[in-house]
Amino acid sequence: MDFSFSERVEKYRENLLGFMESDVFPGEESYARQMEESGDPHHHPQIVEDLKKKARALGLWNLFLPDDELGAGLAVHEYAPLAEITGWSPWLAPEALNCSAPDTGNMEILHMFGTPDQKEEWLAPLLDGEIRSCFSMTEPAVASSDATNIETSMVRDGDSYVINGRKWFSSGAASPRCKFSIVMGVTNPDGDPHRRQSMIIVPMDTPGVNIIREPTVFGYQDRGGHPEIDFENVRVPAANLLGEEGGGFAIAQARLGPGRIHHCMRAIGAAERCLRLMVERSKERVAFGRPLADQGVIREWIADARIEIEQTRLLVLKTAWMIDRMGTKAARTEIAAIKVAAPSLLTKVADRAIQLFGAAGFTEDFPLASLYSMGRWLQIADGPDEVHRRSVARTELRN
Numbered sequence: 001m002d003f004s005f006s007e008r009v010e011k012y013r014e015n016l017l018g019f020m021e022s023d024v025f026p027g028e029e030s031y032a033r034q035m036e037e038s039g040d041p042h043h044h045p046q047i048v049e050d051l052k053k054k055a056r057a058l059g060l061w062n063l064f065l066p067d068d069e070l071g072a073g074l075a076v077h078e079y080a081p082l083a084e085i086t087g088w089s090p091w092l093a094p095e096a097l098n099c100s101a102p103d104t105g106n107m108e109i110l111h112m113f114g115t116p117d118q119k120e121e122w123l124a125p126l127l128d129g130e131i132r133s134c135f136s137m138t139e140p141a142v143a144s145s146d147a148t149n150i151e152t153s154m155v156r157d158g159d160s161y162v163i164n165g166r167k168w169f170s171s172g173a174a175s176p177r178c179k180f181s182i183v184m185g186v187t188n189p190d191g192d193p194h195r196r197q198s199m200i201i202v203p204m205d206t207p208g209v210n211i212i213r214e215p216t217v218f219g220y221q222d223r224g225g226h227p228e229i230d231f232e233n234v235r236v237p238a239a240n241l242l243g244e245e246g247g248g249f250a251i252a253q254a255r256l257g258p259g260r261i262h263h264c265m266r267a268i269g270a271a272e273r274c275l276r277l278m279v280e281r282s283k284e285r286v287a288f289g290r291p292l293a294d295q296g297v298i299r300e301w302i303a304d305a306r307i308e309i310e311q312t313r314l315l316v317l318k319t320a321w322m323i324d325r326m327g328t329k330a331a332r333t334e335i336a337a338i339k340v341a342a343p344s345l346l347t348k349v350a351d352r353a354i355q356l357f358g359a360a361g362f363t364e365d366f367p368l369a370s371l372y373s374m375g376r377w378l379q380i381a382d383g384p385d386e387v388h389r390r391s392v393a394r395t396e397l398r399n
Contacts, residue, residue: 003317009078015058016085016097023054024089024096031092041221042175051096052129062127064099064262065107070127076258077320080265084313087269090374091223094266098127102135102171105259106182109199109251113243122180122201132177136167136202136229137184137252145387147184147252148193152231154185154200156238156245161187161200163234166212169381172224174214178204183231184248197248201240208234218373256382257328260335263378264316264342268309270371271349275305277366278353292356301352312338312345333395336388343385346375 005013027047034045055061063082065071074082086093094100103126110123125131142149152165163185172178180203187198202209210232214225243251279302282293292298316338322331350372354361361368379385 001318001321003077003314003321005081006078009074009081012060012063012072012074012078012082013085016060016082019055019058019060019096020085020088020093023051024093027051027092028089035223042223042225044175044177044223048092048095051092052098055096055098056129060097061129062098062107064104064258065111065127067111070111075320075324076261077317077324080261080317080320083262083265084269084272087266087271088273090266090270090371098129099262101259101262103133104262105255106133106135108258109182109242109255112254113247113251115239117239118201118242125179131179132172132175132224134170134173134178134181134204134224135255136170136173136181138167138169140166140168140228145384147249148196150184150186150197152183152185153189154183154187154198156187157235159238160235161238161241163200163202163208163231163236166228166230168215168228169226170229171222171226173204173227173229174211174225175223178224180204181209181229182242184252187245187248191246194249195246197252198245199242199248199251200236201242202231202234202236206234206236208232217377218369220370220373254328257332257335258323260339260382261316261320261323263382264312264338267342267346267375267378268313268316270374271305271309271312271346274346274349274353274368274371275302275309277368278302278305278349278356281353281357298356301356305349305352308345308348312341315341333392336391339382339388340385340392343375343378347372347379350375 030047031045034047035043062071063074064079066073066075086097107123107126110119114123126133138144139150139152142151154161154163163183165185170181173181180201182199183202184197184199186196188196208231210230212228212230214227217226282298283291285292319331319334319338322334350368354368354372357366357368360366
């Protein structure tokens with residue numbers, strides 16, 4: 001295996017690192033100020049549009065999509081190191097590059113499974129960064145770690161499907177820029193457990209689509225939120241069905257595989273930022289007559305963080321390499337493994353950094369608490385750790 005970066009990737013990395021230093025990091029202060037001045041947790045600040053315009057002019061646009069015409073044409077292992085860089089500023093960088101979840105996953109499945117009409121109506125404006133979208137799969141009434149539990153019904157009625165059910169943690173749905181959701185529901189309740197579900201495109205302004213509430217995550221109200229949505233007799237054209245009826249579970253797996261690479265690499269970038277803050281703080285603060293950096297326990301934290309980051313990065317790059325050469329199915333054990341390893345890494349490094357910063361680490365003066373919540377959230381999002389460990393163990397026992 002060769003994880004060295006090609007000349008093309010090195011050029012992207014150079015451009016992206018320059019963009020982060022010159023525009024993204026300085027833009028974080030403007031972002032915070034514009035959000036506070038608006039008084040609206042779902043406000044779309046001008047700094048985001050400014051960064052998008054600059055990123056697009058630099059060719060840093062749709063880097064995640066392996067299509068030379070619609071995206072950068074980068075393979076998964078080529079995009080991975082770029083996703084890591086965006087993880088240094090997860091509030092701004094991914095969206096600036098039009099590479100933010102859940103849009104990336106939705107664009108991928110529209111690209112793979114969408115009809116020409118679906119691509120024209122929904123994929124094209126997403127690729128242009130004109131709109132946002134959400135993904136409605138998880139449900140409050142069932143253990144959604146097992147997707148075969150999903151109960152939302154999608155009943156065919158002539159040329160339409162009628163949808164009834166409740167979803168939550170549909171990230172981004174509260175944003176006025178979110179124009180549609182990809183909803184997973186049951187179309188064949190008596191079928192095989194993995195062929196009961198289908199996915200369909202539901203415009204957010206369809207009658208019967210009602211946002212019930214917007215739960216916070218560790219007290220944070222993310223822009224766009226993670227709303228609970230009630231679908232009450234929602235009627236959408238049958239032409240909105242993604243792929244074939246009964247193909248929802250397979251589409252979900254196709255969506256979540258590469259998406260987990262994106263999440264994991266961003267988590268590594270976020271961990272790198274925590275480590276940098278920890279190093280800088282340890283040199284500045286003095287306790288008991290010595291800089292914190294001279295304290296043995298602090299040096300252990302810093303060393304452990306570097307070791308764990310390098311280990312996790314190598315595992316994620318190996319997984320990306322396998323996806324590109326052997327396909328998602330062949331790499332499913334590695335995908336499950338990194339989904340456990342990367343969020344765990346981020347929570348551990350962020351937690352140590354918070355401990356080093358003391359009370360300041362809990363405040364909004366530094367990004368540590370937010371980055372910790374991101375890591376802890378990822379231990380459940382896209383499948384909880386226990387499900388992924390179960391998958392790894394089953395493979396190991398079988399082998």
